[in-house]
């Protein structure tokens with residue numbers, strides 16, 4: 340459903356993405372792994388046109404698009420099919436959980452308030468936070484705020500959700516609840532591309548793994564295959580360094 344060919348991005352004179360290819364089908368959950376600075380965030384931001392790629396071709400739902408050539412209108416139309424979950428939640432601090440979820444539906448999707456609220460409540464229920472509908476972000480834990488952000492993503496009924504290290508800003512005891520919500524979405528068939536350092540999560544929940552290093556996709560494989568017969572020295576070294584960190 341989403342295929343990328345030859346994605347390149349230069350920022351401030353250095354080439355951050357050096358020609359990345361990837362492909363996912365409907366219902367796939369792609370885990371993007373790799374060392375810090377490898378280009379994972381830039382890749383995800385280009386996929387949602389938060390950054391404009393310098394080169395690359397995207398095929399989405401059967402439609403082929405030249406990534407640098409996308410007009411603002413093309414991008415707005417594309418974004419109605421996607422959602423983005425940030426590491427730092429990016430909620431409006433002066434809006435309640437419910438208002439954070441309805442905002443995009445009312446403003447961007449021109450939905451009527453009552454209908455938007457109905458959708459938003461269903462989404463909050465899906466992440467286990469219907470009872471927090473009237474709470475403001477500062478009254479919620481980091482984990483709860485991220486679950487509101489996920490509800491906001493889900494409420495737009497996107498075809499694909501991009502998540503950039505959704506649990507990296509959280510205290511360890513709050514990570515599990517957020518991963519559980521994402522696991523449930525995966526089980527429900529939501530298509531996702533998720534940058535994560537949670538290797539166990541990637542192993543058990545993702546269907547595909549993309550390994551990024553120095554602006555290149557070093558590997559893209561079905562998850563079982565990726566973890567079973569990992570032959571690339573660079574990737575083995577990466578996993579050994581994680582083992583050391585985890586003691």
Ligand SMILES: Nc1ncnc2c1ncn2[C@@H]1O[C@H](COP(=O)(O)OP(=O)(O)O)[C@@H](O)[C@H]1O
Pocket residue numbers: 350351355373374375376377378379380381382
């Ligand atoms: N806005 C920016 N300005 C300058 N350099 C950037 C910018 N965004 C990313 N980079 C550089 O691009 C490289 C990849 O960054 P990033 O995509 O954030 O990697 P990752 O998410 O894998 O850690 C890093 O070397 C980073 O310093």
Ligand SMILES: [Mg+2]
Pocket residue numbers: 379380381504
């Ligand atoms: Mg990053």
